[in-house]
Amino acid sequence: MLSVNHEEALRFRGTRARLTGLSPGQAAPLLREMAQQVRRDDLRMIHRARLGHVGGDFSVIDILVTLYAAVLNVDPAEPLAAQRDRLVLSKGHTAGALYVTLAHSGFFPRRELDTFAAPLSPLNGHPNRTKVPGVETNTGPLGHGFPVAVGIALSARLQRVPRRTFVVLGDGELQEGSNWEAAMTAAHYGLSSLCAVVDRNRLQQGAGTEETKRLEPLADKWASFGWEVREVDGHDHARLLEVFRRPGAGRPVCVIAHTVKGKGVSFMEGRVEWHHKVPSDEQVELALRELSR
Numbered sequence: 532m533l534s535v536n537h538e539e540a541l542r543f544r545g546t547r548a549r550l551t552g553l554s555p556g557q558a559a560p561l562l563r564e565m566a567q568q569v570r571r572d573d574l575r576m577i578h579r580a581r582l583g584h585v586g587g588d589f590s591v592i593d594i595l596v597t598l599y600a601a602v603l604n605v606d607p608a609e610p611l612a613a614q615r616d617r618l619v620l621s622k623g624h625t626a627g628a629l630y631v632t633l634a635h636s637g638f639f640p641r642r643e644l645d646t647f648a649a650p651l652s653p654l655n656g657h658p659n660r661t662k663v664p665g666v667e668t669n670t671g672p673l674g675h676g677f678p679v680a681v682g683i684a685l686s687a688r689l690q691r692v693p694r695r696t697f698v699v700l701g702d703g704e705l706q707e708g709s710n711w712e713a714a715m716t717a718a719h720y721g722l723s724s725l726c727a728v729v730d731r732n733r734l735q736q737g738a739g740t741e742e743t744k745r746l747e748p749l750a751d752k753w754a755s756f757g758w759e760v761r762e763v764d765g766h767d768h769a770r771l772l773e774v775f776r777r778p779g780a781g782r783p784v785c786v787i788a789h790t791v792k793g794k795g796v797s798f799m800e801g802r803v804e805w806h807h808k809v810p811s812d813e814q815v816e817l818a819l820r821e822l823s824r
Contacts, residue, residue, distance in 0.1 A: 532662055533639035533653050540607040540637030543600075550601040555769040555776075558601055562768040565635065566596040570795055571822050572644060573631045578815050580648040582656065586805035588628035590732040590765070590790040591699060595620075595632045597771045598697060607637035610664040616694050617667050617683050621676025622701035622730060623657040624807075630654050630663070638665040674707025676700070677727065681713045684725035684783075695778065699728045703735025706744045711756065714785075718757030723779035727758075730765065732792040734803045753785040765790035795822050 550558045569592050577583030603616045620629050634641045646652040653662035657671030670676040680698035687694050717725050733740050740746055750760045759779050763770045765788030774786050793799025796818040
């Protein structure tokens with residue numbers, strides 16, 4: 532397993548302590564700056580490896596950065612601490628976004644990002660909990676991470692501990708029936724410590740979600756399963772922070788985060804081909820300029 536970057540972990544502790552003491556509006560500019568740095572590093576990493584899912588990475592990065600930097604009770608120096616909050620990235624194909632966020636949080640040295648997808652690298656195309664600190668469960672096959680997260684939240688209920696569980700889902704992933712079994716189970720047990728975050732970028736591999744198998748009315752579906760539903764701009768850090776900080780009142784919470792695939796790069800935004808396309812040298816230069824504004 533990768534080792535903790537203790538210097539970065541200490542810096543992360545300070546940053547998190549500062550951000551958790553700020554209002555959402557005060558924290559938002561700092562979170563945006565962090566998210567843009569994560570996007571730049573993710574872009575370089577994917578370009579270096581010649582593979583990855585840059586479009587989906589860029590749509591979910593604001594969500595992940597907000598959670599790790601200002602919401603989750605986690606300590607990179609103690610990644611297996613029993614009292615920690617848990618985050619499951621059910622849309623495991625966007626492992627790149629998770630890896631860069633974890634590296635910036637001190638869970639392992641940033642230099643390890645250079646090994647992404649290389650032979651024998653711990654940083655596989657999908658996250659592996661036995662190899663990467665901060666990864667709670669192996670994901671990749673869609674529809675698997677959410678049921679695991681429900682089990683994690685239920686275990687907290689049985690152990691009578693206050694930890695929270697977050698699970699980040701792709702919207703195309705919701706076409707898998709196992710997710711709706713998990714949603715029904717969570718509501719049945721009133722798992723108010725559980726928050727499901729839907730990365731609603733409306734695109735999946737090859738086409739739009741509504742063209743492939745329509746999901747709307749998505750909020751009504753979640754509500755009919757007994758969940759409290761909150762809809763938000765998934766790139767508005769202040770709003771994300773506001774909804775993430777509020778746990779559910781007697782039932783689980785679904786945050787439908789409306790996002791843009793390829794967010795932040797003009798020629799990627801809303802384009803289905805960037806689900807797993809690798810940018811050229813020239814495209815990387817242009818993207819880095821746009822992400823530095």
